[in-house]
Amino acid sequence: MLKEIRPALVSFAALACLTGLIYPLAMTGLAQVLLPGQANGSLIEKDGQVIGSALIGQSFTTPTYFHGRPSATTAPDPQDASKTVPAPYNAANSMGSNLGPTSKTLADRLKDDVAALQQENPTQPVPVDLVTTSGSGLDPDISPEAALFQVPRVARTRNLPEAALRALVEQQTSGRDLGVLGEPRVNVLKLNLALDRLQAPKQPAS
Template sequence: MLSQLRASLVMVILFTLLTGLLYPLAITGLAQLALPAKANGSLIVEPDGKVLGSELIGQNFVSERYFHPRPSATTAPDPSDATKTVDAPYNAANSAGSNLGPTSKKLVDRVEAAIEAGVATGRLWDVPADSVTSSASGLDPHISPAYALIQVSAVAKARGLNESQLRALVEEQIEPRLFGVIGEPRVNVLLLNLALDGLK
């Protein structure tokens, strides 16, 4: 009996060290050597060291001078009542979709409100799905080229830029399908807005 317990204890300690310590350290080390930028979160860093964001996590741009991301369903605890939550777009500490189905009145109301707001501000006239629906994670950094292109006139007006120049900038930022077949063409909103700020 004691020999069986000793063998079991040795195996637990051995596999804890192997799978809980050595394996994660080895994978982390390999990732740092092979792909250091990706291993550290694909951060976008200014020359002075200031982190602007990550290519992998969306940000909630609300100024008319910038391209807007898709809606986000992430939440945060309500500061006045911890048993409730409040909307907190692109809250990376609480990645989640809305879990609202197509028959949900709340979802229908939210989409209709987003469409009305987009039409009122001149950002929407032909409505791409990603302009009024959130992603599964609530943190998607990408939008469709169609959604980016319909925002061109509003951003150009807010910045006093030429629409054709801005349209060309959007088209430069379109990322193709992976290997030409996987996924859909997309535009990273943070990278697009950084390129926008870089325009002379």
């Protein structure tokens, strides 16, 4: 019986060592050599401090900054652990809203958001990604159209020429991966950092 069990145990130990130790360490080391930034979370630094990741959005609400997509993520209610409260871009609880096209709550929220954005820029149609949430709730990017839609507001609140901000958006626009995958996009955090380098805001971001 030992003759039958011993090869099985040896095979198990060898495979466990190969797939559970050697392979992960090799892939980790290779990633650190070839793509260290991506392997460490695509972190973004400012003045030597990590302020976020290029892969996870952040909530900007002040008019002096470009805003990202709405986020439907939540967090436990500090007053009642059995309930949740809105917590935009909560990376610990990636999720969508789970509201369907017949939901009155969703329809009312979309109506209010569109109306507010139309007041902000009445001359342009509202880009769909400025009023719809992503499936993860963590999308760090918006479309170039969504960024350009916000240019008049940001220019007005910062007393900057719109042409300068449109040029900034163009500079921060990433094309399709490999020229064919995905859509052109603008990373909101990187755009706002570039905006701060162009001119310090009159009020802090939130």
